[in-house]
Amino acid sequence: MKYLGLVLRNLARNVLRTSLTGLGTMILVFVVTLVWSVLAFLDQATQSRSEKIKALVTERWTIPSRMPFSYVNLLKDGAAREPGDIKPIDMMSWTFYGGTTDPKGQDPNKFLFAIGMQPEKIPTMLDDLDQGSLSADDFALLMEGVEKLKKTRNGIILGKDRLKSQEKKIGDLIKITSVNYRGIDLEFEIVGTFPPGRYDSSSIFRIDYFNAAMDSYPKTHGGEAHPSAERSLNLVWLLVPDTASFNKVADQITKSPLFSNPSVKVETSSSSIAVFLEAYRDLLWGARWILSPSILLTLSLIIANAIAISVRERETEFAVMKVLGFRPNQLLILVILEALIVGVTAGFLSSGGTYFLVNDVAGGIPFPIAFFSKFMIPQGALWWGPVVGGLTALAGSLAPALSARSVRVANVFSKVNG
Amino acid sequence: MTQSDTSIQVRVRDVTKTFVRGSEKLQVLDHLSVDIPEGQFLGLMGPSGSGKTTLLNLIAGLDSPDSGSIEIAGAEISKMSESELATWRTRNIGFVFQFYHLLPVLSAFDNVELPLLLLPMSAAQRRQQVMTALHVVGLDDRMHHRPGQLSGGQQQRVGIARAIVTDPAVIVADEPTGDLDAKSASEILDLLVELKSSLNKTIIMVTHDPRAAQRTDSVLFLDKGRLVNEMPAFSSK
Numbered sequence: 001m002k003y004l005g006l007v008l009r010n011l012a013r014n015v016l017r018t019s020l021t022g023l024g025t026m027i028l029v030f031v032v033t034l035v036w037s038v039l040a041f042l043d044q045a046t047q048s049r050s051e052k053i054k055a056l057v058t059e060r061w062t063i064p065s066r067m068p069f070s071y072v073n074l075l076k077d078g079a080a081r082e083p084g085d086i087k088p089i090d091m092m093s094w095t096f097y098g099g100t101t102d103p104k105g106q107d108p109n110k111f112l113f114a115i116g117m118q119p120e121k122i123p124t125m126l127d128d129l130d131q132g133s134l135s136a137d138d139f140a141l142l143m144e145g146v147e148k149l150k151k152t153r154n155g156i157i158l159g160k161d162r163l164k165s166q167e168k169k170i171g172d173l174i175k176i177t178s179v180n181y182r183g184i185d186l187e188f189e190i191v192g193t194f195p196p197g198r199y200d201s202s203s204i205f206r207i208d209y210f211n212a213a214m215d216s217y218p219k220t221h222g223g224e225a226h227p228s229a230e231r232s233l234n235l236v237w238l239l240v241p242d243t244a245s246f247n248k249v250a251d252q253i254t255k256s257p258l259f260s261n262p263s264v265k266v267e268t269s270s271s272s273i274a275v276f277l278e279a280y281r282d283l284l285w286g287a288r289w290i291l292s293p294s295i296l297l298t299l300s301l302i303i304a305n306a307i308a309i310s311v312r313e314r315e316t317e318f319a320v321m322k323v324l325g326f327r328p329n330q331l332l333i334l335v336i337l338e339a340l341i342v343g344v345t346a347g348f349l350s351s352g353g354t355y356f357l358v359n360d361v362a363g364g365i366p367f368p369i370a371f372f373s374k375f376m377i378p379q380g381a382l383w384w385g386p387v388v389g390g391l392t393a394l395a396g397s398l399a400p401a402l403s404a405r406s407v408r409v410a411n412v413f414s415k416v417n418g
Numbered sequence: 419m420t421q422s423d424t425s426i427q428v429r430v431r432d433v434t435k436t437f438v439r440g441s442e443k444l445q446v447l448d449h450l451s452v453d454i455p456e457g458q459f460l461g462l463m464g465p466s467g468s469g470k471t472t473l474l475n476l477i478a479g480l481d482s483p484d485s486g487s488i489e490i491a492g493a494e495i496s497k498m499s500e501s502e503l504a505t506w507r508t509r510n511i512g513f514v515f516q517f518y519h520l521l522p523v524l525s526a527f528d529n530v531e532l533p534l535l536l537l538p539m540s541a542a543q544r545r546q547q548v549m550t551a552l553h554v555v556g557l558d559d560r561m562h563h564r565p566g567q568l569s570g571g572q573q574q575r576v577g578i579a580r581a582i583v584t585d586p587a588v589i590v591a592d593e594p595t596g597d598l599d600a601k602s603a604s605e606i607l608d609l610l611v612e613l614k615s616s617l618n619k620t621i622i623m624v625t626h627d628p629r630a631a632q633r634t635d636s637v638l639f640l641d642k643g644r645l646v647n648e649m650p651a652f653s654s655k
Binding site for chain 1: 472475478480481500501504505507508509513515519521522523524528532533535536580
């Protein structure tokens with residue numbers, strides 16, 4: 001403990017230098033934490049799972065995918081026909097509906113992009129909205145909205161940012177003039193909101209409300225169906241238990257004659273995300289292999305510089321300590337401990353502060369990439385910071401520590417005494 | 419030296435030491451032999467470059483001779499490794515420096531305690547020994563002061579307390595009064611004499627100051643790495 005006290009007092013001897021070194025470490029750990037959070041999220045999203053796999057069914061040859069809504073019922077059983085065929089555990093459909101609450105279309109903030117789906121699938125199929133992923137309060141908030149949505153045919157759940165941009169609150173009505181389904185203008189009642197975080201910019205409504213509007217379209221348009229009536233299903237998620245089941249279901253669907261016009265493809269969510277991310281490949285490669293190492297190297301150099309100056313200033317002190325009986329390795333450890341304390345403390349404060357500020361105050365990092373609009377700081381960042389700070393401090397302090405270790409007592413005294 | 423073998427505390431035998439500066443070789447000690455009895459206060463004098471600080475460093479185990487042997491209290495130190503010497507120094511040698519060399523971030527108490535951190539002792543034992551050492555040098559009431567809050571003489575007293583806190587057999591002092599005014603210098607010399615007489619410490623002091631040399635039991639004069647004269651301290655003592 002006395003030794004640790006000596007380390008702390010050495011750090012306190014030049015508070016400005018220690019503070020600046022710590023501040024530099026905090027800033028760089030902050031940047032690393034942000035970059036790694038995005039990369040970790042994308043890694044997780046593109047990582048193949050071996051169980052509870054989501055199979056994505058989309059149109060094979062056209063982007064964006066637009067399939068007949070009748071495919072939903074056909075896909076519900078995974079096109080299982082023969083004995084031994086496998087049915088999915090669960091499924092949900094996606095219909096993308098875009099429009100604006102400003103009919104003149106002059107205010108971009110009034111644009112709303114919403115997903116039509118089955119409300120009961122929100123907590124079972126959407127990522128990070130299940131009971132295990134949310135706090136009790138957040139899950140209760142979500143379920144309150146979901147239950148109201150089940151009871152309200154024209155209900156819609158809006159994320160925090162969407163409520164703000166529309167300047168609306170729960171209970172208000174909004175009328176959307178559609179831009180991708182011309183003539184299908186829908187009036188919604190806002191029945192709830194999502195827990196803060198990933199779904200702040202999302203909007204979800206009941207697909208049966210949309211389908212009813214689509215069905216009644218001919219009544220007001222001389223018996224003509226809407227031009228997109230047979231193209232209102234964008235994608236289907238099927239939940240299967242494992243890789244073998246996925247392969248089997250994918251085989252059932254792609255070989256089924258029911259899905260020939262248009263034909264469909266089946267892939268895992270991770271592989272489909274990976275395809276989306278191909279466009280960002282160079283950017284992500286640069287962040288992972290150039291930006292992050294450069295930051296870590298800079299961090300090591302900052303610490304090396306500060307510690308080297310400190311060691312040079314204290315050369316005589318180290319010599320005195322050697323005279324008193326301190327072994328060379330004890331001096332080495334003393335210097336490394338000083339750097340480690342600065343690095344680990346600054347790293348922890350930085351990553352912990354980033355975690356709190358980004359997740360709890362800002363509600364995510366606004367970094368739109370592919371179809372992800374915001375990224376949260378993972379809990380792992382709480383140990384990234386101290387580890388990054390500690391390891392870079394160790395790397396940066398090694399050379400100065402070796403120099404302190406090798407101080408020659410006789411040389412130092414001959415210099416001092418002339 | 420005429421003392422019997424049993425009372426010899428420091429035995430230097432045929433020691434040579436050469437430093438290389440660029441292409442030049444400087445022989446600082448030239449086959450030097452010295453015996454220093456236990457409990458003696460010895461002065462080392464000589465012109466600059468005569469080898470007195472080098473001899474002090476060798477006796478203190480801070481450097482190793484090129485040839486010859488050095489034995490302190492029966493231990494042959496010239497063949498010890500750096501690590502062994504470090505451990506040995508903590509227990510057997512106390513150092514007093516010209517410029518005190520206290521750690522500025524530590525209080526007087528903590529500075530004196532520093533060598534004890536290397537020994538297997540409880541906090542209570544350490545505290546007791548530090549208090550005793552500070553009492554011996556008369557600084558009980560300044561224990562919480564940092565070096566910057568003490569006068570030069572007081573800092574040197576702390577330096578002496580640090581030198582004696584491990585109860586070493588030998589104290590080496592490199593011009594301990596060189597940075598002090600006459601009054602403080604005299605007080606420090608009084609203290610060293612007291613340590614020698616009351617605690618029977620063997621003290622080896624390098625000095626250029628004849629008044630300091632007067633306070634020693636005997637003085638060795640070195641020149642060009644050789645012992646040129648040995649005499650009891652000046653008659654006025």
